[in-house]
Amino acid sequence: MSVLDAMRHPAFSIAFTVLCYATALALHRRWRWISPIVAACVPIVALLLAAGIPYADYNRGGDLLTWWLGPATVALAVPMYRNGRRLRRSLPRLLLVVCAGAVVGMTTAGVTAGLLGAPISVVMSAVPKSVTTPIAVEVARELGGIPQITVALVILAGVLGATFGTAILTLFRVREDRAVGVAIGSASHGIGTASLVRRSELQAAVSSWAMAASGVVTSLLAALLALLLRHARL
Amino acid sequence: MIDLARGLALLVGFFLFGGFLHRVGVPIPGGVLGLLLLYVALTTGLVPLAWLQRAADLLLRHMVLLFVPLTVGLMDLGHVLSRQAVALTASLVVSFLAVLLTTGLLARWLVAGLPADAEAGE
Numbered sequence: 001m002s003v004l005d006a007m008r009h010p011a012f013s014i015a016f017t018v019l020c021y022a023t024a025l026a027l028h029r030r031w032r033w034i035s036p037i038v039a040a041c042v043p044i045v046a047l048l049l050a051a052g053i054p055y056a057d058y059n060r061g062g063d064l065l066t067w068w069l070g071p072a073t074v075a076l077a078v079p080m081y082r083n084g085r086r087l088r089r090s091l092p093r094l095l096l097v098v099c100a101g102a103v104v105g106m107t108t109a110g111v112t113a114g115l116l117g118a119p120i121s122v123v124m125s126a127v128p129k130s131v132t133t134p135i136a137v138e139v140a141r142e143l144g145g146i147p148q149i150t151v152a153l154v155i156l157a158g159v160l161g162a163t164f165g166t167a168i169l170t171l172f173r174v175r176e177d178r179a180v181g182v183a184i185g186s187a188s189h190g191i192g193t194a195s196l197v198r199r200s201e202l203q204a205a206v207s208s209w210a211m212a213a214s215g216v217v218t219s220l221l222a223a224l225l226a227l228l229l230r231h232a233r234l
Numbered sequence: 235m236i237d238l239a240r241g242l243a244l245l246v247g248f249f250l251f252g253g254f255l256h257r258v259g260v261p262i263p264g265g266v267l268g269l270l271l272l273y274v275a276l277t278t279g280l281v282p283l284a285w286l287q288r289a290a291d292l293l294l295r296h297m298v299l300l301f302v303p304l305t306v307g308l309m310d311l312g313h314v315l316s317r318q319a320v321a322l323t324a325s326l327v328v329s330f331l332a333v334l335l336t337t338g339l340l341a342r343w344l345v346a347g348l349p350a351d352a353e354a355g356e
Contacts, residue, residue, distance in 0.1 A: 063303065075286070080269075097340050105329055116324055146311070
């Protein structure tokens with residue numbers, strides 16, 4: 001077996017991906033401006049291009065990592081339950097806010113892409129872009145989107161929120177902890193939530209609950225949309 | 235270690251069960267079904283929170299690792315990305331601002347009367 005054959009083996013994909021991720025995390029801890037996802041992907045893409053390994057070969061191992069996004073989705077029940085429990089009083093109203101955010105997020109993303117001439121697969125990739133990666137990927141698959149594009153948009157939505165989110169909210173005089181939390185969690189999921197942790201404990205808790213809740217609401221709405229689309233075609 | 239294994243087994247179990255329900259006709263994705271079922275199990279006390287804490291923290295803290303392979307897949311999508319760059323960027327920015335402001339302003343109005351201090355601590 002040549003070195004190149006070994007590099008196409010799923011075990012190599014997994015090992016190399018984990019190694020790149022660990023290195024990226026270490027770099028991110030030392031220099032905060034380095035994004036772990038970008039730093040992890042660059043050496044992998046470089047290696048695949050340099051060695052002439054097709055993405056499909058790499059992804060036989062990659063798929064085994066992607067599979068764990070499923071159990072990670074289930075794991076969101078834990079922060080949702082833990083943080084939801086302490087928000088008893090405002091929970092019904094916050095849920096209403098999350099539902100409004102999900103409807104607005106899905107329609108504005110889809111309609112904007114559609115109006116600018118994107119084909120249906122790209123439109124459907126954009127629809128779930130506000131919610132946390134594992135749920136967004138499942139929703140994109142259900143709707144016939146391209147999961148890779150969805151992931152890129154999800155990450156960028158997170159980065160936008162982590163970088164400008166609270167500043168924009170302050171500009172519109174939204175400073176109340178629960179309002180900031182639910183807005184960042186709805187618009188920028190986990191990446192936005194992480195940016196709140198050092199600002200306010202309550203903001204981060206609400207945001208963490210909102211990101212899980214908005215993922216659930218979005219996937220329920222997407223299921224409805226998929227049913228309607230199937231019906232319309234028959 | 236036992237803690238972690240039990241937690242991961244539960245998460246995988248709920249995911250597989252959700253996937254099974256999805257395949258037999260429930261239109262919601264398997265992972266989200268698993269999430270909802272686990273939420274109900276936690277609320278009713280069927281599954282204690284302590285069983286899941288470590289496994290859930292591990293998966294959520296290192297979630298970035300799990301979407302590295304999909305992100306690498308963008309390397310094959312250069313043609314779509316460059317042709318749709320304007321549509322994708324506009325969709326991202328418009329939708330981000332729309333969600334952030336709708337939720338932020340609506341929440342400010344709705345929770346205005348509810349005291350936050352009751353919820354400040356665990």
